[in-house]
Amino acid sequence: xxxxxxxxKHLITATGQRVTLRCSPRSGDLSxxxxxxxxxxxxxxxxxxxxxxxxxKGNILERFSAQQFPDLHSELNLSSLELGxxxxxxxxxxxxxxxxxGYTFGSxxxxxxx
Amino acid sequence: AQSVTQLDSHVxxxxxxxxxxxxxxxxxxxxxxxxxxxxxxxxxxxLLKYTSAATLVKGINGFEAEFKKSETSFHLTKPxxxxxxxxxxxxxxxxxxxxxxxxxGTGTRLQVTL
Numbered sequence: 001x002x003x004x005x006x007x008x009k010h011l012i013t014a015t016g017q018r019v020t021l022r023c024s025p026r027s028g029d030l031s032x033x034x035x036x037x038x039x040x041x042x043x044x045x046x047x048x049x050x051x052x053x054x055x056x057k058g059n060i061l062e063r064f065s066a067q068q069f070p071d072l073h074s075e076l077n078l079s080s081l082e083l084g085x086x087x088x089x090x091x092x093x094x095x096x097x098x099x100x101x102g103y104t105f106g107s108x109x110x111x112x113x114x
Numbered sequence: 115a116q117s118v119t120q121l122d123s124h125v126x127x128x129x130x131x132x133x134x135x136x137x138x139x140x141x142x143x144x145x146x147x148x149x150x151x152x153x154x155x156x157x158x159x160x161l162l163k164y165t166s167a168a169t170l171v172k173g174i175n176g177f178e179a180e181f182k183k184s185e186t187s188f189h190l191t192k193p194x195x196x197x198x199x200x201x202x203x204x205x206x207x208x209x210x211x212x213x214x215x216x217x218x219g220t221g222t223r224l225q226v227t228l
Contacts (some may be wrong), residue, residue, distance in 0.1 A: 042220050
């Protein structure tokens with residue numbers, strides 16, 4: 001157990017639907033990062049939150065949004081889902097925002113869009 | 115801008131022989147570098163990290179990596195491979211400051227044969 005909790009572990013949904021992925025960072029970590037892993041794109045950075053504030057955006061689609069709550073957990077919302085959104089979504093956390101002490105990954109949420 | 119290039123997509127070694135997984139990086143500042151391992155259907159586990167301290171970094175499970183600034187390399191090695199080392203390995207570079215993100219290489223699949 002890495003200390004980063006992602007729920008659900010698996011999600012199957014239909015095209016056009018909306019889902020929410022949840023991440024609880026390791027205790028004491030202020031930063032949360034979201035990554036998407038797909039066969040054709042590899043591991044892609046989506047978005048970074050630090051202590052409730054958005055700090056950086058990567059290749060995140062406009063149909064996707066995220067937020068970090070006061071208790072530091074984060075949610076990634078995916079809407080108008082398409083078949084191509086099927087992927088493994090990882091959350092990572094770190095103590096600070098600069099990675100000096102490393103990043104801890106959760107076990108991921110596997111999203112299948114049918 | 116930052117990037118990493120993993121020079122081999124697949125590496126096959128025999129059990130008990132040395133492992134070398136190659137990674138070159140590009141960064142406009144002093145980078146933090148990491149190696150992560152992903153076993154099938156599992157999350158990402160940190161093997162080791164370089165954050166401008168000692169250039170030879172020792173990690174878990176007998177892995178180590180050497181940061182060579184002149185060659186912009188951060189190759190991962192292990193003296194003797196075990197069957198349990200078979201997995202996907204990612205070389206990763208991190209930005210600095212509170213707006214950091216991880217940039218992943220495309221991964222190297224390590225196969226260990228008897």
